[in-house]
Amino acid sequence: MQPEKSGTGRSGRRPQLRRRRGVKPRVLAKAALLVFVLILLSALTLLLVAVFRRPELIERRKNNSGLLVESGEAQLLESLTKPALVPERAALIRLDGILVLQSGEHYATFTVDGITATMVRYDYVGEYQLTDINASGVELTRGDEVVALTLSGSNKLDVVGGGGAGA
């Protein structure tokens, strides 16, 4: 009579489940749940931050599906090309740029007390008259006072602070 192989017979002792030493299944489940909660919270945080900072992103995503874009303010820039409206008496004038056309027309763009305006020769920038525009800078005149503003050097004129050109 051959001896019965242990653990293989029906009538033998039920084999014991092998356990990892020191880690209980309940602890494992808790850890997994914690990781899941952490991931969920991080995703929620990112989503909330995105919504607070750029609410239109969500809106845009929603609308793209139906070929409709909620554009927010679609700005027609036509009015910016019209002759500029600037303060009659300016406190701070800053030269922003110069544009020269092939035909010889020169334009100078200024920020006058926070308002951006593009001018041509002989226009008024506050109380100063724009008497010259060339490729590197402009000349502003008020009575006998002549101020040169350049893009590479001093491009600001602080009228309140004494009328001098600053860097």
Add this chain to the structure above:
Amino acid sequence: MIKTWTGRLLPALLLCLLALCALAAEEPFEGQDYPSLAPPAAAGLVQRNAYTPTPEERGIYAEDLAGRVAYVSEAVIKLMPETEELISLDYRNVDLRELVARLSKLAGRHALFFGEPVKVTVKANVVTPMRALDEALRAAEGMKYLVDEDVILVGPEEMLTSTFVYTDVATTKPLRYLSAEMLERLCETMELRYTSLEPAPDGVRLVAMPHDLAHILMVIESLDVADGFVNLDTKPELILERLELRYITGKQFVNLAERFGIRSGICCDHTDAREVYLSGNSKTIADLRHIAEVFDVALNEKLTAKGSTIIAQPYRFSVAEPEAVAQAVADCGISFRILCMSDGRKVVYAVGNAVETRQAVKLMSKLDREDAVLVVLGGAGSTKTLTTLRDKIVKETSLKVAAFTVTENLGASGDYYYLYCVAPQKQAEEVLPYRMEG
């Protein structure tokens, strides 16, 4: 132990979450620091060209033009050809919208901008406006443009996909005097398409394709001004007149009107390049029609073809009444084209090529004194006939040579010169018998 760890970590995480949310809510958007580029409506802002109003005139403006734009120009106004020019530019830290607007106009198109403004630094030498726009948008990072006929769409790359031009765009636009219903009728008249146009609080909610949206916004910007309406207090009605141009385009006309100080009230027909709609009070509409009368003429087309630039050369009167002199010069028999605006400005414009305008301004300057009368004695194909006549008059009357002028060649096809005399009334009567026949 885990229980304790979870118990401590969760409140900490929740606190972090709240802090992040609070930070996100407080942090300003990038665009908030940018100055407003919209034309400000506040009084105290003026549009001036090469002219400082006298204290008396300032008084008139304060009274008559309160809250409106005071505009007088002494700059030469040119009829710009519709050809794309090469340009050079150097811009430092400028609002992208300003640059896009200018470059689009130079490219003969309208710009519709989406998204937040950014500042850019761009330098380009001898390039086309569209190439310069490319450079500007590259500097802006993440911005792109699409061209749809006469409209350039500019916005963030992720928004402006290749299908954007076929996408419906929804936007809300504030209205001041127009109502949604009136806008609907205008769109119908001007054959502008849209998907929906509904009243919104203080404005209108528009859904249309970007190209059509740009045109509708243009109608609003041009016509939603107080001057174009009657019965503003009770039942506002918009005044709208159609003007057909023959030799210049609607865009050229709008540019001219802007340089003369008329900022709104003109709307181009997007289906016909030579048709415009005029709006405003009767004086403004009359002024606009006068501008068309002097610039939209066959002669200008001929002169332009010969390489001449058509300009409006201003002359500012100091003694004589501008309107009376303008009328006298216009009726004198020499084919001068004179433009006098009805807003009370002291500046009168001579329109034509450089020679014509120079001669007209010279004549106006001679008439800018008290009791000055103009007598045109005649015209001839050579100056010799005229100088002979002048010498004869000087010999036989009390008038001196200085009172006479022989013009430069003012012939449209061949040579033709004129002789005229500017003198006080009594002396002018002496020369009347010497006027040439025909």
